[in-house]
Amino acid sequence: MLDGIIGKSLQGASLSPEEIAYLFGVPLFSAESSKILAASRQKSEAASDGLAEVHAQVGLNIAPCPKNCAFCAFAEKNKVFATASQLSAEEAVAAAQRFEQDGANAVYVMATADYPFAKYLEMSREIRSSLKAETVLVANVGDFNDRQAQLLKDVGYSGIYHAVRLGEGCVTSLPVEQRLRTMKIAREVGLTVGTCVEPVGPEHGVEELVEKTLITREAFPCFSGAARRIPIPGTELAPHGKVSEARMAHILAVVRLAVGSATPGNCTHEPNVIGAAAGANLLWAESGSNPRDTAEKTQEKRGMTVQDCIKVFHEAEWQVLQGPSRLFPR
Numbered sequence: 001m002l003d004g005i006i007g008k009s010l011q012g013a014s015l016s017p018e019e020i021a022y023l024f025g026v027p028l029f030s031a032e033s034s035k036i037l038a039a040s041r042q043k044s045e046a047a048s049d050g051l052a053e054v055h056a057q058v059g060l061n062i063a064p065c066p067k068n069c070a071f072c073a074f075a076e077k078n079k080v081f082a083t084a085s086q087l088s089a090e091e092a093v094a095a096a097q098r099f100e101q102d103g104a105n106a107v108y109v110m111a112t113a114d115y116p117f118a119k120y121l122e123m124s125r126e127i128r129s130s131l132k133a134e135t136v137l138v139a140n141v142g143d144f145n146d147r148q149a150q151l152l153k154d155v156g157y158s159g160i161y162h163a164v165r166l167g168e169g170c171v172t173s174l175p176v177e178q179r180l181r182t183m184k185i186a187r188e189v190g191l192t193v194g195t196c197v198e199p200v201g202p203e204h205g206v207e208e209l210v211e212k213t214l215i216t217r218e219a220f221p222c223f224s225g226a227a228r229r230i231p232i233p234g235t236e237l238a239p240h241g242k243v244s245e246a247r248m249a250h251i252l253a254v255v256r257l258a259v260g261s262a263t264p265g266n267c268t269h270e271p272n273v274i275g276a277a278a279g280a281n282l283l284w285a286e287s288g289s290n291p292r293d294t295a296e297k298t299q300e301k302r303g304m305t306v307q308d309c310i311k312v313f314h315e316a317e318w319q320v321l322q323g324p325s326r327l328f329p330r
């Protein structure tokens with residue numbers, strides 16, 4: 001049965017929910033699991049011409065966020081950050097330029113869900129005008145409407161990162177339908193969507209992994225993938241702990257096989273060698289604020305540099321694309 005499912009995926013056919021569930025249920029470190037990892041790597045290399053990418057995110061602000069996603073350091077109820085702070089335009093521009101100089105294939109600009117949209121556009125204009133014309137810019141913001149989507153496009157974004165997160169609507173106050181609508185609106189104005197099965201915790205079963213994998217497939221993204229939850233100490237989800245990198249490698253490999261060949265990217269976060277070896281061809285560097293970090297400047301704690309990510313890819317025997325992202329057409 002396993003060989004049949006893998007063969008079907010590599011030939012470009014769509015896997016059924018039952019087939020995806022079967023792959024998720026294969027025991028780690030079994031001969032069958034090794035086949036899944038190898039097939040994922042093969043499919044990732046074929047989909048991206050053997051070239052991995054490093055994207056880099058600038059987090060604009062820290063604020064106690066009323067949306068209260070239980071896994072996020074910014075959630076008001078998690079009480080990690082009592083006061084709001086934000087980068088100045090000069091600081092944001094400097095961080096973005098640094099990433100560009102370091103060779104990031106795309107630069108993301110992230111803000112919390114209640115960061116004023118007009119301010120986000122203003123900062124985006126400053127950043128856009130400070131970067132090379134060919135540098136790909138990606139927005140990572142809360143849900144938006146069709147008018148705002150067009151404004152993001154007009155200011156120079158090539159795409160967005162957006163996801164229906166594990167536990168969406170239960171451990172977050174955001175309805176699944178709203179998250180899906182944002183991705184649909186983005187596509188309609190020509191913004192390319194990148195997404196991911198995240199944040200995966202040890203308590204998530206096969207059923208929810210399949211459901212969220214199918215959501216990423218149906219978002220027609222330029223990349224999918226899988227990322228684990230980083231426990232924020234003292235919060236309600238922290239007692240669950242975190243999924244091992246070895247298990248995440250299996251999960252991201254199944255996502256790669258479940259998502260069609262027209263999706264060239266397969267990400268994981270945080271960057272690690274076993275995930276890249278198993279078919280993750282997109283990793284992130286980070287600076288500024290970070291929803292997985294308790295430090296205000298993640299580059300001083302959890303955040304990795306572009307060079308760190310390139311090193312991870314080299315350890316996993318990937319070549320890294322030089323120049324603008326091919327995942328997000330500019």
Ligand code: SF4
Nearest residue numbers: 065067069072112113
């Ligand atoms: S994930 Fe986004 S919406 Fe949720 S609490 Fe954090 S900043 Fe707010």
